[in-house]
Each structure stands twice: as C-alpha cells, then as structure tokens.
Amino acid sequence: MISLAGRDILHGWGKFVLTSVGLGLLIGVTLTMGGVYRGMVDDAKVLLDNSGADLWVVQRETLGPYAESSSIYDDVRRSVFEMPGVERAANVTYLATQVRRGGEDTRVMVAGVEPGEPGAPGQPGYLTAGRHLARSHYEAVADEASGFRLGDTIRIRRNSYTVVGLTRRMVSSGGDPMVFIPLKDAQEAQFLKDNDAILQQRRRTAANPSLNRPGVPGMLEGVIASQGVNPYVNAVLVRLLPGADPEKTAEHMRRWMRLEVYTRAQMEEILLGKLIATSSKQIAMLLVILAVVSAAIVAFIIYTLTLGKIREIAVLKLIGTKNRTIVGMIMQQAIALGVLGFMIGKVSATFWAPKFPKYVLLEVRDAATGFAAVIVMCVFASLLAIRVAVKVDPAEAIG
Amino acid sequence: MSGIRIEALRKRYGTGDMAVDALKGVDMEVAPGEVVGLIGPSGSGKSTLLKCLGAVIEPTGGKMVLGGSTIYEDGWKISDLRTLRRDNIGFIFQAPYLIPFLDALDNVALLPMLSGHSDADSRKRAMELLEALDVAHRAAAMPSQLSGGEQQRVSIARALANHPPVILADEPTAPLDSERALSVVRILHSMAQQYETAIIVVTHDEKIIPTFRRIYRIRDGKTVEEAGEGRSTAGEIAE
Numbered sequence: 001m002i003s004l005a006g007r008d009i010l011h012g013w014g015k016f017v018l019t020s021v022g023l024g025l026l027i028g029v030t031l032t033m034g035g036v037y038r039g040m041v042d043d044a045k046v047l048l049d050n051s052g053a054d055l056w057v058v059q060r061e062t063l064g065p066y067a068e069s070s071s072i073y074d075d076v077r078r079s080v081f082e083m084p085g086v087e088r089a090a091n092v093t094y095l096a097t098q099v100r101r102g103g104e105d106t107r108v109m110v111a112g113v114e115p116g117e118p119g120a121p122g123q124p125g126y127l128t129a130g131r132h133l134a135r136s137h138y139e140a141v142a143d144e145a146s147g148f149r150l151g152d153t154i155r156i157r158r159n160s161y162t163v164v165g166l167t168r169r170m171v172s173s174g175g176d177p178m179v180f181i182p183l184k185d186a187q188e189a190q191f192l193k194d195n196d197a198i199l200q201q202r203r204r205t206a207a208n209p210s211l212n213r214p215g216v217p218g219m220l221e222g223v224i225a226s227q228g229v230n231p232y233v234n235a236v237l238v239r240l241l242p243g244a245d246p247e248k249t250a251e252h253m254r255r256w257m258r259l260e261v262y263t264r265a266q267m268e269e270i271l272l273g274k275l276i277a278t279s280s281k282q283i284a285m286l287l288v289i290l291a292v293v294s295a296a297i298v299a300f301i302i303y304t305l306t307l308g309k310i311r312e313i314a315v316l317k318l319i320g321t322k323n324r325t326i327v328g329m330i331m332q333q334a335i336a337l338g339v340l341g342f343m344i345g346k347v348s349a350t351f352w353a354p355k356f357p358k359y360v361l362l363e364v365r366d367a368a369t370g371f372a373a374v375i376v377m378c379v380f381a382s383l384l385a386i387r388v389a390v391k392v393d394p395a396e397a398i399g
Numbered sequence: 400m401s402g403i404r405i406e407a408l409r410k411r412y413g414t415g416d417m418a419v420d421a422l423k424g425v426d427m428e429v430a431p432g433e434v435v436g437l438i439g440p441s442g443s444g445k446s447t448l449l450k451c452l453g454a455v456i457e458p459t460g461g462k463m464v465l466g467g468s469t470i471y472e473d474g475w476k477i478s479d480l481r482t483l484r485r486d487n488i489g490f491i492f493q494a495p496y497l498i499p500f501l502d503a504l505d506n507v508a509l510l511p512m513l514s515g516h517s518d519a520d521s522r523k524r525a526m527e528l529l530e531a532l533d534v535a536h537r538a539a540a541m542p543s544q545l546s547g548g549e550q551q552r553v554s555i556a557r558a559l560a561n562h563p564p565v566i567l568a569d570e571p572t573a574p575l576d577s578e579r580a581l582s583v584v585r586i587l588h589s590m591a592q593q594y595e596t597a598i599i600v601v602t603h604d605e606k607i608i609p610t611f612r613r614i615y616r617i618r619d620g621k622t623v624e625e626a627g628e629g630r631s632t633a634g635e636i637a638e
Contacts, residue, residue, distance in 0.1 A: 001512050002505055004498075011500035011541070315496045318455065319557070320485020320513055394484075395455040397496060398446060398569055 004325065005332035008309075019301050020337055023294065024344025027374060030290040031349040032356075034366050037283045039359035043175045044271040048264060050170050053121040053237035054246050056262045057089075057253060064260075065094050065234035066173050066267075067275045072259060074187070074233045083253055085244030090114055091233040092122040093186040096176065099154055101147050108146050108179045109172035110156055112186020112233070115139070121237030124180055130165035136182050141165035143177035154179060157189045173271050175358040183233070191230040201227060291377065298341075299381035302334045306385035310392055318394035326389050331382050338378035342371050401467045402597035403452065403565045404428040408461035410447050410620075421447040423620035424461070429597035431564065434588050436608055436627065437601045439617035445601050446569075448617065452599065453488055453567050454480045466564035485513055489558030489566035489596070493573045495550035497542035503529065503553045504538040510560040521560075528556035531593070532586060548579045555586060559594055566591075568600040577606050584610050 009016050047066065056065065057072070057080055064070020074091050081089040093112035098105045113122045115133035123132070124141050130150045133139050140161035142148040145168075152163045161181055170178040181189070193201070202224055206212050212220045240249060250261040262270065306313075313326055346367060353360040410422040421444045429435050439445050450456040452463070454470070463471040465487055470477050477483050497506045507525035512518060529535040532552040537545055545553065551571060558566045568587065572580035584600075584607045591598045602608065611627035 001518065002501065002509060004500075007505075008500040311496060312498055315490075315492075316498070317481075318453070318484060318490055319510055320481050322481065322513075325513070393455075395450050397490070397492065398450055398453065398455060 003332070004329040005336065008329065009333060009336055016337070017340070020340035021344055023297060023301075023337060023341035025348060026290065026294050026297065027341050027345025027370070028348035028352070029345075030287060030294065031345055031362060031367065031370055032353060032360060033283055033286050033290065034370065035349065035353055035360040035362045036356070036358070037280060038361035038363055038366065039175065040173075040276050040279060041272060042361045043171050043359055044173045044276060045268065046169055046171060047173050048267055048271065050125050051122055051237055052119075052125065052239060054240040054244075054264060055238035055250055055253070056267055057236040057238060057257070058234070058260045058262070060258060060260050062260060063270050063274065065092070067270050070234050070260075071232045072234075072236065074183075074231050076257070076259065077233075077236045079257060080236050080238055080253065083249065083256075085240050085249040085252075086238055087241045087244075088120050088239045090117065090120040090122045090237050091183055091235075092237050093183065093190050093234045094172075095186065095190050096172065096174075097156065099146075099156060099179070101152075101154075106146055107176045108142075109174075109176050110186060110189065111178050111180050112183040112190070113180050115182045121239050124165070124167040124170050124178075126167065127165045128168050130163070132165055133180060133182055134164075137185055138162060139164045139182065141167055141180040143170045143179070144168050145171065146177035146179060148179075156181065156185075157192055159185060159189070161185070171359070173275055187230045187233065190234075191232065198228070291373065294374075295377045295381050298334060298337060298378050299384050301337065302330065302378075302382045302385040303388065305333065306330055306389055310388075311397065313389050313392045314394055314396035317392060318397040323390055327386050330385050330389055331379060334378040334382035334385075335375055338374045342374045401564055402428070402430045402433065403466075403599070404462075404464040405452070406462040408448070408451060408463065409459045410444075410451055410456070411459040420620055422451065422458070422461075425617070425620070425622045427599075427615055427622055427624075429565070429599055431595040431597055432592045433613070434584075434591045434598040434600060434611060436611035436614040437599055437617060437622075438603065438608060438614060443617045444620045445617055448622075449567055449569055449599075449601055452565070453490065454483050485510065486561055487563050487565065489561070489563040491551075491554055491558045491566060491568040491571045493570040495542070495547075495554040497545075497550055497553060497557070499542050502539050502541055503534065503545065503549075506542065506553055507556045507560050510557060514561055525556065525560060528559055529553070531590070532556050547574055548582065551575065551579075551583055552586065555583070555590065559590055559596065562594055562596070564595075564597060566596055566598045568598060568602075570602055570604070571600065572602065572604045572607055580604060580606055581610075 058064035058070035059072050062068045062070045077089050077091050080086060095110040097110055099108055115136055118132040133141055138161050140154050140163050142163050144166050148154060148163050150163055150166060154161045172178060205223055206220060211223045240246060246263040250263050253261045316326060349362055353362055405425060405427045408422055408425040412419045412421055425448060437445060451458045458471060460473055504522060504525050507528055508521040511521035511524055526535060526538060529538050532555060534549050534552045537549055542550055572583050575583060587598050609628040614625045614627045615622045616625055
C-alpha cells in the first residue's frame with residue numbers, strides 16, 4: 001500500500017523541511033534548557049566530587065560553605081584531624097569575585113587551600129598543565145575555563161598571583177571556574193580591609209578605654225596586632241579513613257566540637273535541593289512553556305496542512321478510503337514532522353551547547369525523553385486536524 | 400440485468416414546514432455498457448440524485464438496485480457504504496480532483512490497493528487502464544504536470560480501476576473545449592462497452608447531449624426519459 005503521508009511529504013518537501021527547521025530550532029532551545037539544568041546539577045556534583053571530601057565542617061546553624069557564609073577558626077582543623085575515622089582534614093576558604101583577564105572581567109570562585117598538599121581535600125584533583133601550589137604566597141592554579149594560561153598574572157584584591165598550574169572542570173556550584181591560591185593569601189583576601197578602614201579601626205580601638213588603659217602598657221598594641229590577623233576559614237574539609245561511617249563520624253563531631261558537619265549526601269541535598277532549586281523551577285517553567293508553544297505550533301501546522309487538503313480528503317473518502325487510513329496519514333505526517341524537527345533540534349543543541357558561557361550538559365536519556373515527548377506531543381497536536389478530517393463529508397467531492 | 404436501477408427514489412431535506420422534497424420519485428435504469436445522460440436545470444435535483452446514487456447521502460424512500468443487488472429499499476441494505484462505493488461505484492468529477500501528491504499511475508492504482516490488491520497487481524491493472532485511455536506514457540507524471548485532458552483521462556481510469564458496475568460522471572466535460580469534450584465522451588462510450596459498466600453522465604454540455612442514446616431529464620425532482628440521437632458508439636461519434 002502506498003504511504004500517503006510519505007508521498008504528500010515528498011510532494012511538498014520544501015515546505016515540510018522549512019517547517020521542520022522552525023520546529024527543530026524550538027526543540028533545540030528546549031533541549032538546551034534541559035541541558036542548562038543538567039549542567040547546573042553537574043556543576044554542583046562536580047564541586048562536591050572534586051573537593052575530595054567526605055565531610056564538611058562549618059559554622060553552626062549555617063548551610064556553608066557553598067550555600068551560606070560560614071566562618072570557623074582555622075585551628076579547628078587540628079581538632080577535627082584528631083577525631084576517630086579521619087584520614088585527612090584541610091582548611092578551605094571560598095570567595096566569589098571578579099578578576100580581570102585581558103581587559104575583561106571574569107567571574108571566578110577563589111579557593112584558598114594549603115600549598116604543598118596535593119591530594120588533600122579541597123585541592124584541585126588533577127592538573128592539565130604546570131604544577132600544584134608549592135609556595136605560601138602569590139601562586140595560583142586556575143581552571144582552564146577561566147581563560148588563564150600558565151604564566152599569566154591574576155590580580156585578586158591587592159595582590160597578584162602567577163598561574164603555575166591549570167586544571168579542568170573545577171567549578172563552583174554556579175558554574176564559575178575556580179582559581180586556587182594559598183590559604184594564607186585567601187584568608188587575607190577574604191577579610192582584608194582597605195587602608196582607610198584599618199586606620200579607622202585603629203583609631204576606634206585606641207579611643208576605647210577598655211582596650212587602651214593607662215595602667216596596662218602594650219595592651220593596645222596587642223589588640224591592634226590581633227585585628228590585623230584573620231584566623232578564620234569557611235570550612236574544614238574532611239576525608240575519612242576507608243570503612244569509616246560518615247554519619248557516625250559527623251554526629252561525633254557535632255556533639256563534641258559544637259560545629260555543623262555535613263555528609264556528602266546532605267551537602268548534595270543543600271546544593272541541589274536548596275541552592276539551585278529556584279533556578280530549577282525557573283527552567284522547568286520555561287520547559288513547560290516551550291513544550292506548549294511547540295505543541296501549539298505543530299497543531300497549527302498540521303491543522304493548516306489538513307485544511308489545505310479537504311478536497312483531496314473528500315475525494316479519498318468518496319472513493320472508499322477508510323477513515324483509519326486518513327487518520328494514519330495525518331498522524332504519520334505529524335510524527336514525521338516531530339522526528340525531523342527533533343533531529344534538527346538535537347543537532348542544533350549539540351552544535352551550540354559548547355558555545356554557552358556555562359556548562360550545558362546534553363544527556364542521552366534527556367534526548368530520549370525529549371524524543372518520546374515530541375512524538376507524544378505531535379500525536380496529540382494532530383488530533384485537531386484529525387477531527388476536521390474525520391468530519392469531512394465525502395459529498396463535498398461531488399459539490 | 401445488472402447495471403443500476405432505481406424506482407420511486409425520494410429525498411427530502413429538513414422536516415415540517417422547512418421540508419424540501421428534492422427528489423419526488425425518480426425512476427431510472429441503466430444497463431451495463433450503456434451511457435445515459437442526466438440533464439436538468441440548476442436546482443432540479445441532479446446533484447441530490449447523484450449523491451443518492453453514489454451512496455453518499457441516504458434517500459428518504461424508494462429502491463436502488465446495483466449490480467443485481469438491492470442496496471436500498473426504504474433504508475440501506477448494506478451497512479458498509481464505504482466499501483460499496485469503493486468496489487461498485489466509480490466517480491468522475493467536473494474537475495479531475497486527482498490526488499496531487501500521487502503520480503498518474505498511483506492515482507489509478509490507489510483504488511485497487513484500497514480494496515486489498517497487491518501493489519504490483521494494482522499498478523499492473525492501472526497501467527492497462529492508462530494504456531486503454533492512451534495516457535500510459537504519462538504514468539509517472541504528477542497531476543500538476545498533466546494537461547486538462549490528460550488529467551480527465553486519468554480520472555476516468557481511476558473510476559474504472561475496480562471495474563465497478565456503475566460510474567457516475569458529474570459534468571466531466573465542463574472544463575474542456577469541444578474537441579476534448581467529445582474525446583472524453585468517446586472514451587466513456589468505449590470504456591462502458593469494454594468494461595460492461597453503466598455510466599450516468601450529468602451534464603449541461605450541449606455538445607455532448609446528442610451522443611447519448613437515452614437521456615433522463617430531471618425537473619422538479621422527477622425524471623422523464625427521452626430518446627437521444629443515439630450516437631452512442633465511438634464510431635458514430637467520430638463521424
């Protein structure tokens with residue numbers, strides 16, 4: 001039996017292809033939106049994976065260090081390290097900031113880590129070029145996505161850092177590339193005040209009678225000296241010994257150290273369930289709107305194509321064509337439109353996804369789900385046209 | 400005798416005060432191989448009669464016998480009118496109304512295919528008909544590439560594709576000039592005899608009316624049979 005749908009498509013292939021291109025671009029946008037969401041999730045997971053931590057020790061009653069600011073003393077690390085089940089513990093600071101590169105601002109996440117401890121939690125997992133941080137000051141390891149190259153200089157606050165190593169896929173939960181600098185520099189950068197503010201603070205301290213007593217020489221100098229040092233970090237990242245129970249260890253730390261401790265699962269819940277939840281809903285809304293618009297376009301196209309064939313449908317019915325055959329013809333055309341549109345959309349999304357500033361992850365399972373959704377959408381969208389076709393009176397062919 | 404026979408066929412549109420009797424008891428009989436003309440002024444009931452004969456609308460009363468079987472007698476006697484139309488009635492329209500996305504051969508072959516014949520058999524049968532109608536050389540052409548006369552011959556081939564006992568032709572020569580119109584009628588006479596098909600031609604075309612041996616004139620919903628000039632064979636028309 002002749003494929004009426006196929007013949008009709010071949011007969012007007014130009015119109016069909018152009019229509020498919022329009023639909024395909026819309027599907028491409030939809031797939032890309034899904035990819036943006038997947039990219040956000042992947043960025044969050046990569047952040048946790050690449051941190052190499054099993055536990056995150058942060059300030060009490062905060063969701064730090066990624067979702068909220070957290071501040072704990074840097075000597076907490078020693079206490080944490082002494083806890084049973086702990087293999088390694090490392091101080092870490094995070095600072096989201098803008099840096100200049102080639103005359104352009106680049107958004108990066110500056111991570112402060114202990115130099116000379118590759119493999120410790122919080123350190124870049126592997127390098128694509130150069131070496132790890134070895135000196136305590138003015139060196140940096142940058143993610144390739146930041147655009148920096150070996151030997152480049154990065155200006156962060158008042159100090160400049162030379163890029164000595166490059167890494168890959170080390171990003172913040174927001175997808176910004178990370179730049180690793182020595183912990184001491186990072187602590188200073190995070191809490192550093194400008195000169196005017198320091199002078200103002202010293203003046204206020206000197207004016208405070210409880211800190212500048214006439215009978216206690218050296219007290220004021222001591223207080224001022226303590227104000228120039230930042231003993232805080234955002235978190236202590238902990239790697240557990242093989243076989244150690246993260247939940248039990250975390251509970252032990254919470255009880256004895258009076259700090260908040262998150263396991264990997266809890267931190268993932270914070271990142272995915274809280275930090276990017278609003279963005280996810282935003283994208284979900286856009287996906288729904290795009291799906292509805294796509295369905296409306298398919299419905300309109302198929303409906304218009306069918307209206308243009310009313311006389312032919314009447315003739316087909318008059319000469320004895322089953323309604324089922326005509327319904328099949330319309331539905332096959334709708335599905336063919338969806339298949340071609342999806343292929344164009346998938347190719348388009350694959351082509352333009354890498355050009356997005358943030359990571360767009362196009363997963364095969366999303367493509368499969370999208371394909372199924374497009375086919376279902378096309379079938380439903382063709383129902384209006386099918387309704388019209390089924391109602392065509394064969395007598396219309398006679399006049 | 401097979402062919403088609405109708406007795407006291409009636410058709411009423413609407414009910415009550417709004418009722419209109421389009422057919423008020425039409426009698427007609429067309430034998431296999433015969434071509435008759437059905438003429439009448441606009442609004443006389445020609446289209447209604449054609450639709451009743453084509454099993455497209457249901458008459459209000461009367462009897463229709465098609466190919467020896469009663470298909471209507473105060474109600475349809477056949478439940479599947481679609482199959483009845485497909486296998487027993489051929490249609491030729493004023494405009495050819497070929498399926499624009501099928502070539503000439505498949506326009507003709509579609510009907511046998513719909514009846515369940517294999518693609519190869521259907522195309523073989525379609526090609527035979529196109530050869531008989533002298534358009535086989537245009538078998539691969541799309542309808543838009545055919546001339547008006549060629550399109551009409553393909554539509555005649557389509558009407559004959561399932562070898563139906565009756566063909567209903569609705570103003571088949573209307574868009575054609577005299578020469579082509581007579582050519583089409585010649586073909587209809589030839590095909591009627593060759594395939595033992597009864598052909599009813601609804602027409603206003605004065606050029607072709609003399610070609611019918613019998614004419615049914617319809618007026619106010621009733622038919623009157625008249626003798627035509629009887630030049631119903633291909634040879635006579637050619638003279």
